[in-house]
Each structure stands twice: as structure tokens, then as C-alpha cells.
Amino acid sequence: MKFFIDTADLDEIQALAATGLVDGVTTNPSLIAKHGAAMADRIADICAAVPGPVSAEVTATDIEGMLAEGRALAAIADNVAVKVPLTESGLRACKTLSNEGTKVNVTLCFSAAQAILAAKAGASFISPFVGRLDDIGQNGMELIADIVEIYEQYPDFETEILVASVRHPVHVVEAARLGADVVTVPPKILKQLFQHPLTDKGLAAFLADWAASGQAPILEQLEKKNGAD
Numbered sequence: 001m002k003f004f005i006d007t008a009d010l011d012e013i014q015a016l017a018a019t020g021l022v023d024g025v026t027t028n029p030s031l032i033a034k035h036g037a038a039m040a041d042r043i044a045d046i047c048a049a050v051p052g053p054v055s056a057e058v059t060a061t062d063i064e065g066m067l068a069e070g071r072a073l074a075a076i077a078d079n080v081a082v083k084v085p086l087t088e089s090g091l092r093a094c095k096t097l098s099n100e101g102t103k104v105n106v107t108l109c110f111s112a113a114q115a116i117l118a119a120k121a122g123a124s125f126i127s128p129f130v131g132r133l134d135d136i137g138q139n140g141m142e143l144i145a146d147i148v149e150i151y152e153q154y155p156d157f158e159t160e161i162l163v164a165s166v167r168h169p170v171h172v173v174e175a176a177r178l179g180a181d182v183v184t185v186p187p188k189i190l191k192q193l194f195q196h197p198l199t200d201k202g203l204a205a206f207l208a209d210w211a212a213s214g215q216a217p218i219l220e221q222l223e224k225k226n227g228a229d
């Protein structure tokens with residue numbers, strides 16, 4: 001499963017990219033607005049920081065506008081994936097841009113029927129928003145299960161399922177259990193995935209026992225041993 005980070009915060013992206021665990025980045029107009037930088041600059045900087053796909057969303061809602069913005073965004077860097085909303089115009093733009101060789105992420109997906117249309121339109125990624133479905137009393141992960149099951153019936157569908165609107169680590173684990181291709185997580189949730197209190201407790205105990213043993217550090221021991229051999 002691939003991990004994308006869902007943010008436009010360049011410092012966070014650079015720090016998390018250093019872990020080697022980040023396969024791409026997703027942004028949206030709200031995230032870009034939150035971090036203040038000019039979108040064209042910020043997308044270029046993110047593309048330089050992460051080799052994988054970086055989703056940059058159009059804000060036009062008509063087909064001509066979406067195509068113009070999509071082509072301009074795609075020209076920023078080779079790893080831009082143009083993000084379009086799941087509307088009729090968005091899917092028309094998806095089809096055209098995909099035919100031109102641009103990766104397209106179709107966003108704001110809330111139903112299996114929409115996911116079928118996105119695959120037929122040649123989307124590289126479909127982004128179902130699980131958290132926002134949970135917010136209105138539906139089960140977001142059930143939608144992921146439905147899309148996984150449907151896409152499996154059609155091996156010619158090349159669209160990757162990108163689980164978005166992730167709110168907690170359980171969403172990540174469930175997405176993996178269901179076989180989703182990608183999960184996009186806010187930085188805070190990626191950091192939460194590392195954490196377990198028993199890891200911290202166990203490590204503290206190992207280090208305390210080691211310190212109490214009075215042994216020399218392992219590198220020192222090996223240097224001495226290798227010198228003696």
C-alpha cells in the first residue's frame with residue numbers, strides 16, 4: 001500500500017519524506033489556502049521534495065477552464081497529478097487529460113457509482129472521502145470495500161483506490177485490510193502510526209537494563225574485538 005501525505009505544509013512534507021515512507025502528496029484548495037503560499041510555487045516545491053505523484057486541484061468548474069488549468073498544472077513538474085472533482089465536467093476533463101498522458105486524481109467521491117464512472121474516464125486515482133461519510137452517519141470504509149470489490153471484477157480498470165479524508169489510524173489499517181492501493185494521511189496521523197505505549201515502555205526498560213549492565217557500547221566492543229583478531 002502506498003502512503004501519500006495530505007497537506008500543503010512544505011516543512012512537514014520535507015520532514016516526513018526523510019522517513020522514506022512517503023510515496024506522494026495530495027493537496028486541495030482548502031489545504032493550499034490554509035498554508036498561504038502561492039499555489040504555483042507551493043506545488044513546484046512539493047514536487048521537488050517528493051518523487052511520487054503530487055495532486056494539484058483545479059478550481060475551474062467548466063470543462064474548458066478545467067482543461068486549461070489541468071494542462072498548466074501538469075506542466076509544473078513531471079510528477080503532478082491533476083485533481084478534478086467528480087462532476088460531469090470533471091470526468092470529461094479527466095478523460096481528455098488522461099488521453100494526453102496526464103495522471104488524474106478524481107476527488108470528492110462518495111459513491112460506488114461515481115467510482116465506476118471515474119475508472120471509465122481513465123482516472124489514475126479515485127479519492128473516496130471516508131471521514132466525511134462517517135461524519136454524516138454513513139460508513140466510509142464500506143464504500144472502500146464496495147469499490148475494491150467492483151474494480152476487482154474488471155482487470156482492465158487501471159484506477160488506483162486512494163482512500164482520502166482519513167481521520168484516525170483505524171482508517172489506515174482498515175484501508176490496508178481491504179486492499180486499497182493508496183491512503184492519504186494528514187501528517188499528524190502518519191506520526192500516530194509509529195506510536196504505541198508498549199514500544200516506549202519496552203525501549204525504556206531495554207535501555208535501563210543495558211545501562212545497569214555496565215557493558216561498553218557495542219561499537220567500542222567490536223572495534224576492540226576486530227583489532228584483536
Ligand code: G3P
Pocket residue numbers: 006026027028129131132164165166184
Ligand atoms: O484531500 C482531501 C481529503 O483528504 C480531505 O479530508 O479531513 O478535509 O475531509 P477532510
